[in-house]
Amino acid sequence: MKFEVTILGSSSATPVFNRNPSAQLLNCNEKYYLIDCGEGTQQQLTKYNLKATRIDYIFISHLHGDHYFGLIGLLSSLHLNGRTKSMQIFGPKPLLEILEIQFKYSDTVLRYPIEFFPIEANESFKIFENSELTVKTIMLNHRIPTTGFLFEQKPRQRKLIKEKADEIPMAYYTALKKGIDVELPDGKIIKSEDYTTPADPPKSYAYCSDTMYDERYFSTIKDCDTLYHEATFLHELLDRANETHHTTALQAGEIANVVGAKKLLIGHFSSRYKTLQMLLEETQSVFENTELAIEGRTFQL
Ligand SMILES: [Zn+2]
Numbered sequence: 612m613k614f615e616v617t618i619l620g621s622s623s624a625t626p627v628f629n630r631n632p633s634a635q636l637l638n639c640n641e642k643y644y645l646i647d648c649g650e651g652t653q654q655q656l657t658k659y660n661l662k663a664t665r666i667d668y669i670f671i672s673h674l675h676g677d678h679y680f681g682l683i684g685l686l687s688s689l690h691l692n693g694r695t696k697s698m699q700i701f702g703p704k705p706l707l708e709i710l711e712i713q714f715k716y717s718d719t720v721l722r723y724p725i726e727f728f729p730i731e732a733n734e735s736f737k738i739f740e741n742s743e744l745t746v747k748t749i750m751l752n753h754r755i756p757t758t759g760f761l762f763e764q765k766p767r768q769r770k771l772i773k774e775k776a777d778e779i780p781m782a783y784y785t786a787l788k789k790g791i792d793v794e795l796p797d798g799k800i801i802k803s804e805d806y807t808t809p810a811d812p813p814k815s816y817a818y819c820s821d822t823m824y825d826e827r828y829f830s831t832i833k834d835c836d837t838l839y840h841e842a843t844f845l846h847e848l849l850d851r852a853n854e855t856h857h858t859t860a861l862q863a864g865e866i867a868n869v870v871g872a873k874k875l876l877i878g879h880f881s882s883r884y885k886t887l888q889m890l891l892e893e894t895q896s897v898f899e900n901t902e903l904a905i906e907g908r909t910f911q912l
Pocket residue numbers: 623624633675677678821879
């Protein structure tokens with residue numbers, strides 16, 4: 612089952628050096644989940660051949676423009692292109708008012724419904740669940756209320772061993788995949804463990820942007836498989852990071868260590884950095900399995 616994320620934007624504040632403001636597209640079993648929607652997200656989706664029409668869920672971390680200025684454009688285009696299925700949007704409560712006022716003054720009545728789910732930024736809780744994954748909020752520490760999102764796959768079924776499964780009627784597959792032994796009409800017992808292999812362990816992806824180093828959210832992202840964490844500045848600008856409630860590259864690596872993440876992606880880079888190698892090296896000095904979450908890269912989670 613597919614579980615991967617494509618980076619659409621890696622820049623903080625403004626688009627510079629071919630870097631776009633924050634946006635990521637999570638693909639879970641061919642369902643699309645958009646995480647933040649900075650300016651230019653539509654063009655990025657087109658550039659990387661990702662169909663915006665397939666997005667059914669949008670998660671907005673906070674109301675700084677670099678995380679949602681692309682949203683009204685995306686929603687409007689979907690309307691113009693004839694979308695009728697609903698869109699679920701999760702974000703800070705005032706976001707709905709912001710969208711409504713823009714639609715009001717452009718005299719736009721969307722052809723499709725928006726189901727809006729306001730997020731309270733006071734404690735971590737589950738905001739979404741379907742048959743494949745759950746999404747929980749991560750309480751971040753930024754200048755305005757901000758939440759990250761923890762995407763966790765649900766435990767999956769055992770996998771049929773194809774060559775062996777051909778011997779038995781398909782009607783028994785569901786039970787076998789659930790680990791249940793079955794009895795055929797002729798009395799033969801079919802053991803699940805003989806006809807299936809264990810399921811892949813469920814994976815998790817934690818999205819943390821924007822925030823300063825704050826131990827209070829560490830328990831929510833403990834032992835996550837892949838952690839995306841902002842790393843706006845080099846550590847020599849720690850004072851600036853604290854002042855603006857952001858994280859340094861070194862701190863991002865420390866956080867990945869403390870929470871026991873298996874892999875770290877860093878992003879949300881300050882416009883003062885034309886190249887990013889120094890940020891990557893600083894993070895890798897404390898957490899080696901780090902990669903730059905830059906535009907166009909897709910990571911298997
Ligand atoms: Zn930001």
